[in-house]
Amino acid sequence: MPKISSKGQAMPESPIRKLVPYAEAAKKRGTHVYHLNIGQPDIKTPEVALEAIKNNDIEILSYSHSEGSESYRTKLAGYYATRGIHVDPSEIIITTGGSEALLFTMGSICDSGDEVIIPEPFYANYNGFATASGVQVVPVISKIENNFALPPIEEFEKLITPKTKAILICNPGNPTGYLYSEEEIAKLAEIVKKHDLFLIADEVYREFTYDGKSHTSILERNDLNDHAIVVDSVSKRYSMCGARIGCMISRNKEVMSTAMKFAQARLSPPTFAQLASEAALDTPQEYFDEVIAEYVERRDLLIKELSTIEGVKAAKPQGAFYCIAELPVADAEHFAQWLLESFNIDGETVMVAPAAGFYSTPGMGMNQVRIAYVLKKENLLKAVNILKEALKVYNGA
Structure with missing residues (x-):
């Protein structure tokens, strides 16, 4: 069989998208997935x-x-x-x-x-x-x-x-x-x-x-x-x-x-x-003012709620719409996959991006995840509460 290139073999998988098959399987089982893994804003495109x-x-x-x-x-x-x-x-x-x-x-x-x-x-x-x-x-x-x-x-x-x-x-x-x-x-x-x-x-x-x-x-x-x-x-x-x-x-x-x-x-x-x-480019400044105000509220809600979870440490973002959170787990990728495969509350679970893929130094970020706060505040609150309960079950197991 012809061989794949060394470059192709060395290409890293996306930590943002590699868990998508598990998310899709969860959805097929009827589980609602809150996507905190990808920077896809829910803000409307300018008309x-x-x-x-x-x-x-x-x-x-x-x-x-x-x-x-x-x-x-x-x-x-x-x-x-x-x-x-x-x-x-x-x-x-x-x-x-x-x-x-x-x-x-x-x-x-x-x-x-x-x-x-x-x-x-x-x-x-x-x-x-x-x-x-x-x-x-x-x-x-x-x-x-x-x-x-x-x-x-x-x-x-x-x-x-x-x-x-x-x-x-x-x-x-x-x-x-x-x-x-x-x-x-x-x-x-x-x-x-x-x-x-x-x-x-x-x-x-x-x-x-x-x-x-x-x-x-x-x-x-x-x-x-x-x-x-x-x-x-x-x-x-x-x-x-x-x-x-x-x-x-x-x-x-x-x-x-x-x-x-x-x-x-x-x-x-x-x-x-x-x-x-x-x-x-003709989008008025009011559009950005409203979007920025919304992201600030989401950021503040996220940081506040993460701070209530025992063992979690989060950096406070000053821009964009991402947050790195350190979790009380040894392997955030395993935890993220477990969330999609084995955990839900009332038919709902959360998808996060394991942060190790955002490093190139081996072993770094193993207990971190990236959270994209691109959900409406009520959904963001639900997602963080699911994360809180999931950590209790995961660490208990």
């Missing part, structure tokens, strides 16, 4: 975006430009300008989701065997993108004890080798909800300039910051023009995960001309989804 799909006069659904439509990139540059980020449309490439933007970025700046330093825990698919690109992830550990703040710069410096090409952050963070401060971004800026590295920032949750804190983009710093690469997406901002529209942004002309070759190789991003994404 202006949906109307752009419903009401158009397209007769031929043709290719767009490889870099994305000019009208969308121009309007997108205007959006960034309102947030203090001044980029030219030529410095934006529209991608099929933020995922493709990350793949283009790694393909443009890394050769096989090169290294990217990432504070962990990090978005699980960074492991997959790195494996697909032949890139080695070098983790620097952030800790739940200090809310997953940026590790000391000295810890980054220890890890830099001749093969290091970039530092990658997610701001605000998935899965931690941590929001990097302006001072922390300044520290990262100094180290990438000192060692001539790229600084990649996944900023897809930029709109969702709480407690009066504001987001600092690496593109706000002109001293990083040759170093900064931003990955962005409409998925979470406008609750348009299925549109699969993202972008890659950099003022480094060599990076962007290289990325364009990858963009040309995949032809073009989806035409209909670009229409919806361009229209979504």
Whole structure:
């Protein structure tokens, strides 16, 4: 029998999706599953975006430009300008989701065997993108004890080798909800300039910051023009995960001309989804104000209820809509599977994402889960209560 590639064998499973078969089996048994495992907002997509799909006069659904439509990139540059980020449309490439933007970025700046330093825990698919690109992830550990703040710069410096090409952050963070401060971004800026590295920032949750804190983009710093690469997406901002529209942004002309070759190789991003994404830029600020207020209430409810569970420790998110919780279990993946296979209260159970998959250091995060607070408050409360009772039964057994 022909053999599977080593790269294919090394590709990690998604900790967010690997337990889906158990969830589907539970549903077939008639169990209602509260999904805390995946960042699929239940917030309605802006009507202006949906109307752009419903009401158009397209007769031929043709290719767009490889870099994305000019009208969308121009309007997108205007959006960034309102947030203090001044980029030219030529410095934006529209991608099929933020995922493709990350793949283009790694393909443009890394050769096989090169290294990217990432504070962990990090978005699980960074492991997959790195494996697909032949890139080695070098983790620097952030800790739940200090809310997953940026590790000391000295810890980054220890890890830099001749093969290091970039530092990658997610701001605000998935899965931690941590929001990097302006001072922390300044520290990262100094180290990438000192060692001539790229600084990649996944900023897809930029709109969702709480407690009066504001987001600092690496593109706000002109001293990083040759170093900064931003990955962005409409998925979470406008609750348009299925549109699969993202972008890659950099003022480094060599990076962007290289990325364009990858963009040309995949032809073009989806035409209909670009229409919806361009229209979504007309979404009024009131939409975000209401969404942010809702997420703050959900976050506060989640943290309050988790604090009542004996043995549970949770970091308080400052942005995005995720929380890492440490549970009184030895193996969170086994517990998560047990929840779906063997536990329910009145025909209801909970699905969480085991956090070990958000680390690349073996053995880290084994007793942690990521919780996405994307459910209405009444359902979130039910889900946490189920989790509380499940831990009693699981540990008792």
